[in-house]
Amino acid sequence: MNGAESNAALSPSSYVPLHEADARRELARQVTLVELLDRILDRGVVISGEITLAVADIDLVEVGLLAVIASIDRLATLSSSANGNGRCSTSTA
């Protein structure tokens, strides 16, 4: 569940076209982000302090969420065409 690891970019010398491992890693990262957004903005114990997240902010985040979900599907397709059996990684903490 660490957001940092996922940002590891390939250095130019090691760059290879997106293939199975990259697609899988990226898929797991994207799904993890969707799961985080889904929980952190909308779930949890109901505590009525001052809630500073404006409705407009949530709308914006939801637009982003849908974009992410759309790209998951594309990535999963890449992943499955890369290795022929559609496996993608099980993300771990």
Added chain:
Amino acid sequence: MLYLYGLIEDRPVPMVAGICGAPITTSVCGDLAAVVSEHEELDLAPTEPKLWEHESVLEKLMEQGPVLPVRFGVTFANTEAVRRELEPRHEGLAAALERVRGRVEVSVRVLEHSASLPVPRRNGASSLGPGQRYLRARLERRRGAIEIAERIRQELLPLVVEERPGTPMAPGTLLASSYLIDASQLEAFRARAEVLQSRSGGAVVCTGPWPPYNFTEVDGS
């Protein structure tokens, strides 16, 4: 102002940086404690790094005992305001903490396109035109995929304490459920998700352990 992360039993908290690097501390109410950080001012636009800062505090707390996560962006003016919120609900909150003790939340998402079975052949299909054949094949693939998602769900349920079905938001998502499981079952759950994934040829993505965001209802609230 105090920024709130979650609720725990009153215990020392680890040295962890919260939102914007501020150290976390507790605001105690009986045997419960609100985990907070103090800020002069705070910009709470929900950026990805800020969301992860909130999340990582909860994950650290979760390693040491039960925690009730609070959603992003909740603040209080001061300790007194926190206490006013917690005191009348003390009993329910304590019970909610008990419910998640020793347990974690995991999420399972099944994506459609690659979760589909070979399309069953039907007699008489040859009498259909190409357009009808295409649509029928698509429908059958969709049905097959939904069946697979349900089978995956059934195989996971024996390892689960509680289930919270999510609403699949995107057209390609067949299942997006959250499960409360005993922490001791985490490895077994992951292993089974791996097996299901390779067996179905599908995209089964299991994430977690998460703080139990989906299992925090307080009775009577």
